[in-house]
Amino acid sequence: MGKKLYVGNLSFTVSSDRLTEMFSEIGTVDSVNIITDRDTGRSKGFAFVEMSSDSEAQSVIEKLNGMDCEGRAMNISEAKPQEPRSGGGFRRNTSSWGSNRR
Structure with missing residues (x-):
């Protein structure tokens, strides 16, 4: 099994x-997975x-750690396992949704 690397900067x-x-x-x-901003699609760097x-x-x-790539010195290290996310993202106040108050 391969080894996943984090490539920063x-x-x-x-x-x-x-x-x-x-x-x-x-x-x-x-x-290779370049991480992008979900709203703009722009690379997060x-x-x-x-x-393999x-x-x-x-x-x-x-x-390659510290090597210049398009004007920036890359930071390369072994990727750390992703920590489980708690809760959830954005929650909308739904208390008035669907009501027919006027």
Whole structure:
């Protein structure tokens, strides 16, 4: 199973193809996921890259961490597991919905 990496401090214009190209020089890239703002679709400046093996992921960290990518020095580290979210997002006050008061 592959190792997921966190890639931070990315230029807002970097593409998943560009990241795939860079990381593929070191090993096999299983997936690239650039995180975008849900409302604007604009990059948030970080991504997750999954490499096919732990050793390839470690090589990527050693060779590319701090490297310039489109004018910014990338921060690359092992991704931490996502913590479970509590509650839920936005809740609308529905107390008056559907009422026929006038």
